[in-house]
Amino acid sequence: MKPDQPDPAEIPQRVRQQLILAQVRIMELEDARDAAAGRLAEIERLLRTAQALADQKLDEAAQTEKVRADLQVQFDHLHQVQTATTAALEAARSQLEETTARAAAQQFRVAELETELRKLKASRSWRWTAWLRALGGNPP
Amino acid sequence: MSPAAALVLHLEIETPRPLRQAARQVLIKGWCLADDLPAPPPVRMVTPAGILPLTGRLPREDVPKLFPRHSAAAHCGFTLGGHLPPGVHLASFEAQRPDGTWQLFKQLTLAIERAPFVAVLDEPVSQGTLRDRVKVGGWALDVDEPVAELTLHYGHRELACDPGLLRNDVPGQFPDVPHAGRAGFRSQDFLVAGHGPVRVRARLTSGRVAIAATNVVFSVATDENHAADLDLTVPRIGLDEASAARPPIPAAPTRAARPQNVRFIHHGSFAANTALHVAALANELSAAGHTCAVAVPHDPATLAQHDRPAFRGLTFAEAERDEGFADGRGPDVIHAWTTRENVRVLTEKLRLRHRARVLVHLEDNERQLLALTLARDPAELERLGDAELDRLVPPDLSHPHRSRAFLAAADGVTVITERLREFVPAGKPVLTLWPAADARHFYPRPLPEIFRRVLERTPGETVLFYHGNVHAANAAEVRELYTAVVELNRTGQPVTLIRTGLDRGEFPAGLAAAAAPHVLNLGQIPHHRHLPALMALADIFVQPGAPDAFNDYRFPSKLPEFFALGRPVVLPRTNLGTVVRHGTDAYVLDRADAAGIATAVRELRADPALAARLAAGALAFAEKNFCWRRSAEALASFYLAVTPS
Numbered sequence: 001m002k003p004d005q006p007d008p009a010e011i012p013q014r015v016r017q018q019l020i021l022a023q024v025r026i027m028e029l030e031d032a033r034d035a036a037a038g039r040l041a042e043i044e045r046l047l048r049t050a051q052a053l054a055d056q057k058l059d060e061a062a063q064t065e066k067v068r069a070d071l072q073v074q075f076d077h078l079h080q081v082q083t084a085t086t087a088a089l090e091a092a093r094s095q096l097e098e099t100t101a102r103a104a105a106q107q108f109r110v111a112e113l114e115t116e117l118r119k120l121k122a123s124r125s126w127r128w129t130a131w132l133r134a135l136g137g138n139p140p
Numbered sequence: 141m142s143p144a145a146a147l148v149l150h151l152e153i154e155t156p157r158p159l160r161q162a163a164r165q166v167l168i169k170g171w172c173l174a175d176d177l178p179a180p181p182p183v184r185m186v187t188p189a190g191i192l193p194l195t196g197r198l199p200r201e202d203v204p205k206l207f208p209r210h211s212a213a214a215h216c217g218f219t220l221g222g223h224l225p226p227g228v229h230l231a232s233f234e235a236q237r238p239d240g241t242w243q244l245f246k247q248l249t250l251a252i253e254r255a256p257f258v259a260v261l262d263e264p265v266s267q268g269t270l271r272d273r274v275k276v277g278g279w280a281l282d283v284d285e286p287v288a289e290l291t292l293h294y295g296h297r298e299l300a301c302d303p304g305l306l307r308n309d310v311p312g313q314f315p316d317v318p319h320a321g322r323a324g325f326r327s328q329d330f331l332v333a334g335h336g337p338v339r340v341r342a343r344l345t346s347g348r349v350a351i352a353a354t355n356v357v358f359s360v361a362t363d364e365n366h367a368a369d370l371d372l373t374v375p376r377i378g379l380d381e382a383s384a385a386r387p388p389i390p391a392a393p394t395r396a397a398r399p400q401n402v403r404f405i406h407h408g409s410f411a412a413n414t415a416l417h418v419a420a421l422a423n424e425l426s427a428a429g430h431t432c433a434v435a436v437p438h439d440p441a442t443l444a445q446h447d448r449p450a451f452r453g454l455t456f457a458e459a460e461r462d463e464g465f466a467d468g469r470g471p472d473v474i475h476a477w478t479t480r481e482n483v484r485v486l487t488e489k490l491r492l493r494h495r496a497r498v499l500v501h502l503e504d505n506e507r508q509l510l511a512l513t514l515a516r517d518p519a520e521l522e523r524l525g526d527a528e529l530d531r532l533v534p535p536d537l538s539h540p541h542r543s544r545a546f547l548a549a550a551d552g553v554t555v556i557t558e559r560l561r562e563f564v565p566a567g568k569p570v571l572t573l574w575p576a577a578d579a580r581h582f583y584p585r586p587l588p589e590i591f592r593r594v595l596e597r598t599p600g601e602t603v604l605f606y607h608g609n610v611h612a613a614n615a616a617e618v619r620e621l622y623t624a625v626v627e628l629n630r631t632g633q634p635v636t637l638i639r640t641g642l643d644r645g646e647f648p649a650g651l652a653a654a655a656a657p658h659v660l661n662l663g664q665i666p667h668h669r670h671l672p673a674l675m676a677l678a679d680i681f682v683q684p685g686a687p688d689a690f691n692d693y694r695f696p697s698k699l700p701e702f703f704a705l706g707r708p709v710v711l712p713r714t715n716l717g718t719v720v721r722h723g724t725d726a727y728v729l730d731r732a733d734a735a736g737i738a739t740a741v742r743e744l745r746a747d748p749a750l751a752a753r754l755a756a757g758a759l760a761f762a763e764k765n766f767c768w769r770r771s772a773e774a775l776a777s778f779y780l781a782v783t784p785s
Contacts (some may be wrong), residue, residue: 008570009657010656011658012597013656013657016595016597016660017661017662019479019594019595020379020595020638020660020662020674020677021662023378023379023380023591023673023674024662024665024670024674025380025668026378027379027380027670027673028666028667028670031667047158047160048160050160051157051158051159051160051251052158054249055157055158055248055249055370058230058248058249061247062169062246062247071434112435123230135292
């Protein structure tokens with residue numbers, strides 16, 4: 001349905017009204033354009049900032065990864081050293097245990113021999129033959 | 141298989157960072173060489189969306205200076221190129237080891253812009269000016285999606301076209317775009333009268349709109365609807381004259397020694413006239429270091445109508461829920477804008493919660509306003525009981541009894557006119573706060589002569605301007621203005637009244653019909669900042685009215701704006717009319733009714749010297765008396781005076 005045709009006498013008045021309103025519309029559009037340009041510039045700036053920040057974080061991540069890799073190498077080396085040291089320690093401990101056991105056995109034998117010697121020296125025959133050892137210049 | 145030994149690389153990506161590229165022209169430059177390799181290693185860029193290979197080697201003069209003994213230094217430059225989809229990609233740059241494996245050496249973000257919409261007019265011309273009434277054609281391509289609808293825009297014209305036509309030449313330029321072969325278009329009709337550069341506007345299948353300029357200007361002088369004597373090539377006549385001297389941007393105000401958190405509570409939306417006052421004060425206070433928030437009962441989106449607000453806008457509901465300001469504290473000052481019921485109720489809730497100082501602003505004879513709105517006698521309303529008044533008084537008007545108690549409990553009162561002090565309880569601190577005009581937009585503007593000549597029905601016509609809504613309180617006055625306009629035209633003084641704003645009431649049918657040929661009603665102008673350019677069309681500003689119980693207490697918001705434009709102002713001897721000097725600052729009428737207005741307009745048109753003197757007087761008065769910065773400074777001092785240190 002078409003809108004009512006304006007009275008011909010009203011047309012100049014409508015044209016004048018629309019002329020001014022067109023100017024208002026132009027002002028609105030100019031504002032919108034300027035606002036959009038400002039927003040675009042701000043978004044561009046934000047994107048640049050975000051990208052720069054992301055790049056910085058990537059650099060930091062790469063640096064962190066490098067440090068991590070270096071630390072891993074150091075860790076691996078230290079782990080190897082630790083493993084070797086542990087093995088050597090184990091061997092030393094076994095050797096020590098063996099030596100300790102041997103020493104203990106020898107100590108036991110010494111004790112046995114000392115006991116035997118004490119028994120020997122306490123025996124009647126040893127006492128009765130003391131004069132004989134004395135003649136020979138040996139201790140009693 | 142044992143991992144290959146890592147290369148020891150020296151390199152740089154030299155494309156400016158952050159990396160940002162057009163989708164169809166991704167090109168990255170840099171250089172790279174490796175210790176122990178006699179030749180520069182191959183490089184590439186890997187992204188989740190695709191791999192860009194090495195596309196070229198570049199000689200380098202600078203790298204040999206850094207690595208004088210390296211055999212690859214002189215030719216270690218490289219370019220990587222190819223296509224990538226729009227978006228932000230993580231780009232990994234890699235160098236190839238001798239065993240064929242790749243070694244990452246750098247990661248960067250890469251932003252790829254959408255390929256621009258391309259349009260070419262090439263039938264019958266591809267550049268220059270086309271003046272013939274012919275059909276035209278060309279091609280238009282968006283690499284991401286086909287065109288669904290297409291129109292050509294030039295001057296004031298829009299010409300529909302058929303898109304999707306065969307073009308055998310376009311796929312050669314865009315081999316990877318499957319719909320390139322259907323990029324052709326042709327106008328459905330012959331060119332019609334119009335003049336201007338041609339833009340192609342397309343609606344793509346997704347609904348997205350794309351626009352591209354062409355190298356062609358259409359300049360068709362006439363068609364069946366446009367006579368040849370209608371010259372469409374003339375320059376546009378602007379309303380906003382370039383000669384208007386914009387005032388310099390004022391220096392920033394002095395920073396407040398004790399910044400305050402200020403919450404304004406306004407009775408209407410940001411579209412209301414008085415919201416301009418609140419906004420101007422809040423902007424100035426914010427510039428001085430205070431923190432301001434303005435709560436409105438409805439339509440918070442109307443804040444968009446204000447130019448660069450420096451305060452926070454919120455609804456009443458949000459203000460009720462809101463815990464405080466950015467510094468974690470609540471408001472130091474709650475400035476209730478009037479005693480209207482909606483303002484009073486919220487203010488009292490917030491006062492209890494925040495223990496803030498409460499100031500109340502008076503801008504009207506609220507009792508008279510209520511009486512006018514309810515069409516009742518003020519004394520009769522005063523005698524009614526609270527329960528009956530609760531039923532009668534709408535939220536956006538003042539309850540005669542409760543508003544009095546509200547004022548009595550306030551820590552201070554601001555008033556817009558001296559007469560309003562009559563309503564302030566004795567002993568209460570009070571400050572008179574005159575409004576002003578937004579100096580960023582309201583400043584002396586010359587008459588846009590050329591535009592006025594286009595607009596005028598009769599040479600020498602007088603243009604009046606009146607902005608603002610017509611409502612119960614001012615309808616009678618605006619009727620007087622209309623009657624004056626009719627009378628002036630009837631007696632041979634051609635006058636046009638330009639009006640903006642909404643009418644909340646009918647004019648008498650006879651008056652409306654008689655005034656219609658002389659009134660240009662532009663309706664609501666959404667942005668107040670656009671009014672000054674329209675006001676500059678006026679020769680005289682008229683504030684209709686007469687002294688009475690309503691006008692004596694108010695300060696029409698438009699008056700500072702009238703004075704700031706530098707035109708003679710006609711106003712009644714009430715409110716500001718009792719302060720300005722007749723014949724110096726303004727044309728003051730005892731009653732600005734139809735007869736008085738007609739007399740003033742005739743006299744001002746007959747006496748250009750008087751008109752010029754009053755225009756200059758209006759400006760001088762505005763400069764001396766209307767300034768939001770000064771008002772805000774006085775208000776900030778008032779806040780401090782009522783706020784314990």
